Amino acid sequence: MAYAEQADTEALHEPKSFLTKYVWSQDHKVIAIQYSLTALFVGLIAVVLSGLMRMQIGFPGSLAFMDASTYYQAMTMHGMIMVIYLLTALFLGGFGNYLIPLMVGARDMVFPYVNMLSYWFYLVAVVVLLSSFFVPGGPTGSGWTLYPPQSIARGTPGVEWGIVLMLVSLAIFIVAATMGGLNYVTTVLQARTHGMTLFRMPLSVWGIFMASIMALLAFPALFVSAVMMLFDKLLGTSFFMPAMISLGQQLDHQGGSPILFQHLFWFFGHPEVYIVALPAFGLVSDLISTHARKNIFGYRMMVWAIIAIGVLSFVVWAHHMYVSGMNPYFGFFFAVTTLIIAVPTALKVYNWVLTLWRGDIHLTVPMLFALAFIVTFLVGGLTGLFLGNVIVDIPLSDTYFVVAHFHMVMGVAPVLVVFGGIYHWFPKITGRMTNDILGKLHFWITFLGTYAIFFPMHYLGFQGMPRRYYAYENYAFIPQSAQELNAFITVVALTVGVSQLLFVFNLAWSVFKGRPAGSNPWGAASLEWQTPDTPPVHGNWGAKLPVVHRWAYDYSVPGIEQDFVPQTVSAEELEQMRQLSAGTKIADVKT
Amino acid sequence: MNRLLLRNADGADPGGSWNRDPEGIQAGEGGDRSQIARFGLRLFLVVVSSLFFLFLLAFIARSQMVDWLPLTEPMAPLANPWQLWVNSAFLVLSCIALQWSRMAARKARMDATVIGFVLGGGFTIAFLAGQLWVWQQFVAWGYFVASNPANSFFYLLTGVHGFHLLGGLIAWARTVAKFLRHVPLPQLSASIELCAIYWHYLLGLWFVLFALLTSTPQTYEAIARFCGLR
Numbered sequence: 001m002a003y004a005e006q007a008d009t010e011a012l013h014e015p016k017s018f019l020t021k022y023v024w025s026q027d028h029k030v031i032a033i034q035y036s037l038t039a040l041f042v043g044l045i046a047v048v049l050s051g052l053m054r055m056q057i058g059f060p061g062s063l064a065f066m067d068a069s070t071y072y073q074a075m076t077m078h079g080m081i082m083v084i085y086l087l088t089a090l091f092l093g094g095f096g097n098y099l100i101p102l103m104v105g106a107r108d109m110v111f112p113y114v115n116m117l118s119y120w121f122y123l124v125a126v127v128v129l130l131s132s133f134f135v136p137g138g139p140t141g142s143g144w145t146l147y148p149p150q151s152i153a154r155g156t157p158g159v160e161w162g163i164v165l166m167l168v169s170l171a172i173f174i175v176a177a178t179m180g181g182l183n184y185v186t187t188v189l190q191a192r193t194h195g196m197t198l199f200r201m202p203l204s205v206w207g208i209f210m211a212s213i214m215a216l217l218a219f220p221a222l223f224v225s226a227v228m229m230l231f232d233k234l235l236g237t238s239f240f241m242p243a244m245i246s247l248g249q250q251l252d253h254q255g256g257s258p259i260l261f262q263h264l265f266w267f268f269g270h271p272e273v274y275i276v277a278l279p280a281f282g283l284v285s286d287l288i289s290t291h292a293r294k295n296i297f298g299y300r301m302m303v304w305a306i307i308a309i310g311v312l313s314f315v316v317w318a319h320h321m322y323v324s325g326m327n328p329y330f331g332f333f334f335a336v337t338t339l340i341i342a343v344p345t346a347l348k349v350y351n352w353v354l355t356l357w358r359g360d361i362h363l364t365v366p367m368l369f370a371l372a373f374i375v376t377f378l379v380g381g382l383t384g385l386f387l388g389n390v391i392v393d394i395p396l397s398d399t400y401f402v403v404a405h406f407h408m409v410m411g412v413a414p415v416l417v418v419f420g421g422i423y424h425w426f427p428k429i430t431g432r433m434t435n436d437i438l439g440k441l442h443f444w445i446t447f448l449g450t451y452a453i454f455f456p457m458h459y460l461g462f463q464g465m466p467r468r469y470y471a472y473e474n475y476a477f478i479p480q481s482a483q484e485l486n487a488f489i490t491v492v493a494l495t496v497g498v499s500q501l502l503f504v505f506n507l508a509w510s511v512f513k514g515r516p517a518g519s520n521p522w523g524a525a526s527l528e529w530q531t532p533d534t535p536p537v538h539g540n541w542g543a544k545l546p547v548v549h550r551w552a553y554d555y556s557v558p559g560i561e562q563d564f565v566p567q568t569v570s571a572e573e574l575e576q577m578r579q580l581s582a583g584t585k586i587a588d589v590k591t
Numbered sequence: 592m593n594r595l596l597l598r599n600a601d602g603a604d605p606g607g608s609w610n611r612d613p614e615g616i617q618a619g620e621g622g623d624r625s626q627i628a629r630f631g632l633r634l635f636l637v638v639v640s641s642l643f644f645l646f647l648l649a650f651i652a653r654s655q656m657v658d659w660l661p662l663t664e665p666m667a668p669l670a671n672p673w674q675l676w677v678n679s680a681f682l683v684l685s686c687i688a689l690q691w692s693r694m695a696a697r698k699a700r701m702d703a704t705v706i707g708f709v710l711g712g713g714f715t716i717a718f719l720a721g722q723l724w725v726w727q728q729f730v731a732w733g734y735f736v737a738s739n740p741a742n743s744f745f746y747l748l749t750g751v752h753g754f755h756l757l758g759g760l761i762a763w764a765r766t767v768a769k770f771l772r773h774v775p776l777p778q779l780s781a782s783i784e785l786c787a788i789y790w791h792y793l794l795g796l797w798f799v800l801f802a803l804l805t806s807t808p809q810t811y812e813a814i815a816r817f818c819g820l821r
Contacts, residue, residue: 190626
């Protein structure tokens with residue numbers, strides 16, 4: 001374990017001009033905001049794409065331009081953007097960048113230049129991805145899993161340019177994520193301030209730290225599959241492409257293994273679920289503890305659960321491939337590991353609920369989102385138990401039940417944490433509060449709306465409605481009632497989609513007109529709220545680095561009037577606070 | 592169970608062994624920038640290991656398909672891989688030179704540091720040129736990238752390894768530029784150290800790749816069986 005003795009007065013890479021301060025900045029806070037704004041921007045594009053898809057499903061034929069190809073392109077881009085370019089980038093590049101140095105008491109990331117490069121590579125990846133909308137044939141429509149052979153076989157939309165740009169963009173993104181991940185992990189291990197032991201770090205840092213390690217180990221699998229598929233597409237190799245006849249012509253490929261791609265993809269793909277989920281777990285733990293004014297229940301257990309989930313997530317990948325065909329013993333193995341992962345996950349849910357139990361719950365906007373996360377994640381997690389079992393998964397596979405499951409568990413649940421996190425840390429980032437009424441309106445529409453969208457999909461799935469169909473009319477096995485439900489879902493989805501403008505407007509308005517927040521509006525104990533300036537200035541901590549004396553969850557400490565004790569308060573100072581509180585009580589009794 | 596009990600059951604500071612006065616703590620090694628950089632590099636090497644491990648797993652899995660034509664057959668280009676041995680010698684020499692430079696830097700011997708460092712880069716360029724020469728031989732013999740998966744993997748793996756060395760050469764060139772600007776040796780030694788670690792790693796990786804690429808199908812089959820891929 002190492003503690004950084006970054007020279008207390010040393011100002012690292014001091015920005016000298018507008019460009020180096022706001023554009024080519026090496027300050028982790030600016031980079032975090034750059035990452036977040038870019039991710040939210042592409043996220044909004046993905047929301048629009050989902051709206052277009054829902055229009056086609058709910059009201060078939062209502063959009064003149066929506067043919068099967070366009071539908072599949074929208075579906076692919078929606079999935080890829082949401083999983084990689086929004087959630088991964090926002091949690092690691094956005095929250096990770098902003099919070100890690102502030103929460104561990106560092107002046108910045110340990111490699112600020114690499115950190116800056118990380119953002120610019122990410123931006124290039126986004127530009128390359130979005131450019132595929134404007135190339136001949138448009139973006140790829142092969143589904144976000146990009147399964148060969150169809151992803152590079154003729155007949156799939158975007159097979160000329162779209163798939164190439166997608167793979168190149170992913171490769172660039174992985175370079176960016178690696179540069180970021182190296183920074184996050186090294187900063188946590190090497191640049192913590194005095195007193196900040198690993199077991200005093202807030203769970204947000206633990207979640208992001210573990211997710212970064214997983215990203216460093218799992219993204220190479222996507223890189224390997226992307227590079228090999230690029231070879232297959234551009235150079236005519238047969239890594240993944242089997243011998244096949246396409247549109248009446250024998251292709252040059254032979255002997256390649258599409259299943260090999262699936263293994264590589266899901267060796268990345270399943271840890272990716274937790275690369276998104278673990279930061280969400282961490283952030284929501286801090287939100288719940290702070291707004292329930294109670295220490296997190298089972299801190300050590302929570303840390304070990306994060307580690308266990310991270311490790312286990314590398315041995316469950318083939319549960320995404322039950323219908324691809326595999327040795328039945330493999331199916332048994334992967335079903336068992338999948339169900340085992342439910343144990344540490346359930347443990348976390350219990351601990352959140354026990355943290356709330358008899359807490360002094362403040363129903364602030366961040367807390368509402370945190371509570372909504374717990375119930376949404378619970379529903380999504382429970383349906384995961386269904387799909388983790390081979391015999392239950394096989395009939396449910398490729399139905400709307402799966403769509404409902406993964407949207408609940410890794411779509412809506414983490415996005416609720418994103419919103420909660422932004423509302424929670426916005427006062428630190430800008431020095432101003434967001435508008436409470438707009439925030440609550442945004443919350444209720446989003447929370448109830450997403451339930452109205454995704455909960456009925458479970459029933460559609462049970463009824464046998466397949467996923468990935470462009471049009472659902474004229475199938476004898478899909479009743480009219482399903483069509484009516486689809487129309488309902490579409491109306492709600494469009495409402496929820498449009499309501500996100502409330503969030504955008506709230507942020508934009510509050511940056512300039514929001515009520516001044518002060519340095520610690522929520523009365524939080526963790527280190528990022530103890531900075532001498534709000535928003536924190538370059539170098540974060542003024543002349544001297546903070547010294548940490550306790551964990552980040554000292555809320556409602558018995559005998560102390562103030563209901564939180566910051567991490568920077570020493571034992572002597574705590575004793576003084578205790579005496580002061582006792583004195584106040586005696587004075588109260590006398591009066 | 593009341594609220595206080597819930598707190599006390601679990602609410603203690605989990606900081607563990609941290610019970611000393613923070614003011615009395617000596618500055619950790621973490622303050623040393625070069626130590627942080629070494630840690631970062633080693634972490635990066637873990638990522639590179641993950642990348643190549645997955646490439647090699649894909650290689651073994653794909654080698655079990657029936658269309659695989661081994662490159663080590665009597666008339667195939669790797670039946671007698673003497674060119675790869677020559678290239679390996681260049682890479683070994685580059686590592687020796689960089690190690691020499693690293694040790695000279697520790698002893699503050701400027702001339703030896705510069706000579707070793709420049710030689711290290713020179714031998715690396717020779718290695719890369721040699722690899723391109725092998726590629727050219729493959730093409731001349733009609734072993735194109737798409738004609739067989741064994742060829743495809745040969746180009747792919749040597750190419751990705753070469754790219755990592757090229758990335759190293761960028762760092763090397765930046766350090767050479769610092770030499771030319773007469774930056775003092777103590778400030779350069781960290782860069783030399785990092786280059787040496789990176790080169791040693793890539794040498795080890797090259798020998799793994801070399802061994803695998805020139806192995807027989809029986810070896811691949813044995814590995815595949817061991818990994819449960821067959």
